[in-house]
Amino acid sequence: MEKCILGLDPGLAILGFGAIICPNSQIHKSQSHPAQLLDVGVIETPAKTAIEERLRTIYDDLHFLIQEMRPDLVAIEKLFFYRMSSTIAVAQARGVVMLVLAQANLPYVEFTPAQIKQALTGYGNADKYEVQEAVARELELDAIPKPDDAADALAVALTAWFHS
Numbered sequence: 001m002e003k004c005i006l007g008l009d010p011g012l013a014i015l016g017f018g019a020i021i022c023p024n025s026q027i028h029k030s031q032s033h034p035a036q037l038l039d040v041g042v043i044e045t046p047a048k049t050a051i052e053e054r055l056r057t058i059y060d061d062l063h064f065l066i067q068e069m070r071p072d073l074v075a076i077e078k079l080f081f082y083r084m085s086s087t088i089a090v091a092q093a094r095g096v097v098m099l100v101l102a103q104a105n106l107p108y109v110e111f112t113p114a115q116i117k118q119a120l121t122g123y124g125n126a127d128k129y130e131v132q133e134a135v136a137r138e139l140e141l142d143a144i145p146k147p148d149d150a151a152d153a154l155a156v157a158l159t160a161w162f163h164s
Contacts, residue, residue: 004038006071007157009149010079010097012051012089015043015058016149019069020139022161035161037139038069040150051089055096062100074101074108075160077116077152111159116152119159131155 001024009016022035043061045054079087079094101108114124120134132144132151138158145151 003072004069005073005075005157005160006065006069007075007077007153007155007160008097009077009152009156010090010094011149012054012058012093013045013047014147014149015062015093015097016147016151016153017041017043017062017065018145018150018154018157019065019071020154020157020161034140035138035158037141037154039065040145040154042147042149051092055092058093058096059100062097063104066100066104066106071106073160073164074106075156076108076110077156078110078112109160109163111156111163116155116159119162120155134158 002021003024005020005022007016007018007020018040019038020035021038043058045057049057076094076097079091111119117126117131118124120126120138121130123130128148132148132155135141135151135154135158136144139154145154
C-alpha cells in the first residue's frame with residue numbers, strides 16, 4: 001500500500017509544495033522501494049497585491065491542490081524567524097495553511113529546518129544545496145527541483161516519510 005505526503009514550505013510571496021507517493025513501509029533506503037515524485041511547484045502571490053487577496057490566493061490554491069492530490073498526510077516546515085517583517089507575513093500565510101488543513105480534516109506534522117536537514121543529510125547544519133541534492137537523490141530525479149521553495153517542500157515531505 002502507498003500513501004501520499006504533501007510537503008509545504010509556507011510563505012506569503014511563495015509557498016512551496018511537493019507531493020510524494022511512498023511505500024507504507026520503512027524500506028525507504030532500499031532502491032527497490034523509493035518514494036516517487038507526484039507533483040511539485042509553488043503558489044505565488046504578487047507583492048503589490050493587497051494582503052487579503054494574497055491570503056485568499058493561498059487559501060483557494062491550497063484547497064485545489066488538496067482536492068487534486070488527496071494527501072494522506074501533510075508535512076509543514078515550522079516557522080523560522082528571519083526578520084520580524086517577513087516573519088509576520090509568513091505567520092499569516094501559515095495560519096491560512098492551518099485553516100485549510102483543518103477544514104479538510106487532514107493530519108499534519110511539523111519539522112524545524114534543523115530536523116529536515118538532519119533527516120536528509122544526517123547533519124542538522126547542512127547547507128541548502130546539500131539538502132536539495134539529497135531530495136534529488138532520494139526521488140531519483142535528474143535535477144534539483146526549482147525554485148528553492150518547491151525543493152524545500154519536497155524535503156519536508158521526505159522528512160515526514162522518514163519519520164513515519
